[in-house]
Every structure is written in C-alpha cells, then in structure tokens.
Amino acid sequence: MLISGFAFVPAELSTSGGRVTWTNKDDAPHTVTFDDASIASSGNLAKGQTFSATFSGTGTYAYKCTIHPSMTGKVTVK
Numbered sequence: 784m785l786i787s788g789f790a791f792v793p794a795e796l797s798t799s800g801g802r803v804t805w806t807n808k809d810d811a812p813h814t815v816t817f818d819d820a821s822i823a824s825s826g827n828l829a830k831g832q833t834f835s836a837t838f839s840g841t842g843t844y845a846y847k848c849t850i851h852p853s854m855t856g857k858v859t860v861k
C-alpha cells in the first residue's frame with residue numbers, strides 16, 4: 784500500500800487477513816489512524832517510512848490521516 788499524492792493507494796483493500804504495510808511516498812508527513820482505536824496508529828510517517836498493521840478478525844477497518852482528514856481508506860478482511 785502506498786501513500787502518494789495525498790491519497791491512500793489503493794483507497795480500499797480487500798484481504799484474507801494478515802499484515803498490511805503502508806509506505807509514505809509523499810514529501811509531506813501522513814498518518815494511518817484507524818477509527819477502531821484498539822489498532823495502534825502509525826504516528827507521523829515521514830517520506831520513505833513504513834507502517835504495518837496486522838488484522839486477525841474479519842470486518843471492515845476504516846482509517847484516515849489525522850493530519851489531512853480528507854485522506855481516508857478502508858481495509859476489508861474477509
């Protein structure tokens with residue numbers, strides 16, 4: 784998963800579970816912060832930094848960048 788052009792790419796990911804990793808390709812810092820606060824937030828990611836989250840249960844997990852709240856994404860675990 785990329786963070787590029789002030790967007791999560793792809794914005795929606797479908798997966799059977801496991802680990803998902805985001806890499807910030809922008810010069811600006813971004814976060815990956817889930818609505819479900821039980822999933823740890825990335826904190827600020829500088830350019831080139833990565834963040835991984837592991838999903839163990841099925842469901843849809845919405846997230847956003849807290850610095851730029853118009854940046855949103857979803858991970859669906861089937």
Ligand SMILES: [Cu+2]
Pocket residue numbers: 812813814848849850851854
């Ligand atoms: Cu951002």
